[in-house]
């Protein structure tokens with residue numbers, strides 16, 4: 254009892270001596286709350302404007318805006334295939350680039366039959382490095398390429414310490430994730446600049462936003478793509494070119510542990526088809542976006558480490574990564 258009394262007395266003493274600071278602290282609190290509220294309202298407004306409004310109003314005419322042909326790298330599976338299909342549904346003719354000829358022919362035929370558009374294929378293994386680009390340049394010559402989608406990438410077989418990653422895998426990451434996007438832009442951009450229109454979409458990853466331990470080379474390659482796209486946008490926006498950096502989080506593809514419960518949580522981990530539908534609707538509107546509404550909420554909450562969204566995000570990544578292992 255004596256201890257409680259003395260604590261109460263101590264508390265009263267402290268409260269009396271701090272009285273003059275209370276108003277100042279209240280002002281700081283009010284300022285902080287107002288700032289946070291304004292940020293949340295602005296983020297919410299951007300979310301609606303970017304991810305919902307464009308899908309309500311009539312769809313943009315991508316052929317008129319950018320050109321007749323779209324080139325998609327890594328187009329036989331996952332996001333690349335879904336993105337190609339979404340563009341085809343908007344009437345664009347598609348050039349698919351990937352490493353497996355049979356798969357390419359099958360997907361190209363599927364797209365041509367379903368959407369009644371022209372398709373063409375280029376067989377190229379981006380892990381082969383420099384030698385593949387002359388044939389690609391030749392195949393794309395004289396084509397009105399309106400949209401380039403840099404989608405192809407390789408991932409780790411499972412999260413690893415850097416020294417455990419094989420030298421071959423490191424070269425694949427450099428050649429497929431970094432060199433492919435850079436060289437493909439180098440091939441198609443001059444034509445776009447000449448025609449004064451075009452769009453370059455590069456698919457980076459949420460892992461580009463923060464250093465990701467045990468995915469060091471992969472997340473660094475995605476940071477390269479993000480910075481590369483943003484710098485290109487500064488260089489070429491005035492020349493009529495729209496450059497977009499897409500930074501998705503988990504999508505239900507082969508890259509992210511098929512069969513895991515993540516693939517069943519569709520609002521957090523959309524199918525490639527749903528993702529592509531949302532992402533294409535942001536084309537021409539946002540220079541840098543996750544492409545999907547719930548991923549935008551996740552990225553928005555990353556700066557606030559205590560928010561429940563951050564916890565969900567980290568659980569999602571950890572479970573995703575451990576499933577890969």
Ligand SMILES: NC(=O)c1ccc[n+]([C@@H]2O[C@H](COP(=O)([O-])OP(=O)(O)OC[C@H]3O[C@@H](n4cnc5c(N)ncnc54)[C@H](OP(=O)(O)O)[C@@H]3O)[C@@H](O)[C@H]2O)c1
Pocket residue numbers: 326327328329330331332333350351352353356377378379380404405406407429456457458459500501502503504505506507508509
């Ligand atoms: N899935 C996700 O959760 C997620 C999240 C963030 C970012 N991303 C990014 O989104 C992009 C697509 O990912 P995804 O999950 O859709 O991948 P995916 O399902 O594994 O598909 C990859 C595509 O790239 C092709 N490809 C792979 N290596 C190639 C090479 N060396 N040369 C030519 N083509 C090659 C594959 O062809 P084959 O089928 O013939 O091998 C396939 O068509 C990547 O840039 C990835 O980093 C994915």
